[in-house]
Amino acid sequence: MKKKINNLMIGILLTLSLSCKEEKSFRIVLLPDTQVYSESYPEIFQAQTEWIVNNKDSIAFVLQQGDITNHNVPEQWKVAAEALQHMDNIVPYALATGNHDNGEKGHAGTRDLSYFNQYFPFDRYSTMPYFGGAMEAGKLDNYWCKFSGGGMDWLVLNLEFGPRNSVLKWADTVIQAHPQHKIIINTHAYMYSDETRMSPDRSHHWLPQSYGLGKDSVDLVNNGEEMWEKLVKKHANICIVVSGHVLNDGVGTLVSEGDHGNNVYQMLANFQGGVEGSINGGNGFLRILTIDPKQKTISVKTYSPHIDEYKTTEEHQFILTNASF
Known part of the structure; x- marks a missing residue:
């Protein structure tokens, strides 16, 4: 009888433990377009990652969203590496690359990420416990990571600027191989500031096809x-x-229904120089996503550790409800 009671208690405790794990919310931090910090304001870049390190216990993952540098030169890559690698072995993070990270002086005339792979070497990141795999051996041009949050397994796909057809086919195979994982796609150019996806049909600017690397007529961008x-x-x-x-204005949000009836939450966030109202290349603003599976919400806040200030207008601070995961 005593053994049965003990087994029953163990079962209850396990159930409660799993339940608590499933209900716990978690945070993802987004670092969009850090290019001007790498060029002119290294102290702002450092403030961002220092804040992340200081809040490590509440952050499940960090995503840098491309344009790590402004002109793809060693001086700027050195600044970026020092800031981002401050999080190494403390908070898991992943990087996408942007047009300014490609080709001579960052003009994206060619698809060349030599400096990126020099300052963020495959041999270093492939040993991280959250690293999943890469499309090409020895390169982080396109790679995936994994982490746990809210009682679920998550997979992050980091895709190049204007992903080529071959990259999308590779991403498709990774997703198919992980049907139980929830997928996040981290890429530089996807959403536009009019709450729609980037497309020439809507006369959008800065399309990947308008850059030199976008002229590939074989492996389409x-x-x-x-x-x-x-x-x-x-x-x-x-x-x-x-x-x-x-x-x-550097922001855009769209919820679309996929072929299987699932909601896909798509967000643009950009605070760099050139965005309306931008100061000091973005003034250190980053995005904080709080995902709460129990409440079925994604809470979005925009915060700057550099000036300790939130953007509180509706396009910068909002909650997506009835979120299905």
Whole structure:
């Protein structure tokens, strides 16, 4: 009888433990377009990652969203590496690359990420416990990571600026191999500032096809709408797509239904120089996503550790309700 009671108690405790794990909310931090910090304001970049380190216990993952540097030169990569690698072995993070990280002086005339892979070497990041795999051995041009949050397994796909068809096919195989994971896509150019995905049909600027690397007529480059059609909408477990790149007011949010009836939460956030109202290349503003599976919400806040201030207007601080994961 005593043994049965003990077994029953163990079962109850395990159930309660799993239940608590499932209900716990978690945070993801987004670092969009850090390019001007790498060029002119290293102290702001350091303030961002220092704040993340100081709040490590409440942050499950960090995503840098491309345009790590402004002109793709060693001096700027050194600043970026010092700031971002401050989080090494403390908070898991992943990087997407942008147009300013490609080619000579960051003009994206060619798809060349040599400096990126020099300052963020595959041999270093492939040993991290959250590293999953890469499309090409020895390169982080396109790679995936994994983490746990809210009692769920998550997979982050970090895709190049204007992902080529071959990259989308690779991403498709990774997603198919992980049907039980919730998928986040981290890429530089996807959403536009008019709450739609990037597309020439809506006369959008800064499309990947307008850069030199976008002229590849063999392995076609894809904008946001093409990524949606070819990859994102096809998978039931894709939950979130985040991007930067676009100027104007630098923000955009869209919830779309995929082919399987799943909601996909798509967000643009960009605070760099050139965005309306930007100061000091963005003044250190970053995005904080709090995901609460129990309440079915994604709470979005925009905060600057550099000036200790929140943006509180509705486009910068909002809650997505009835979020399905």
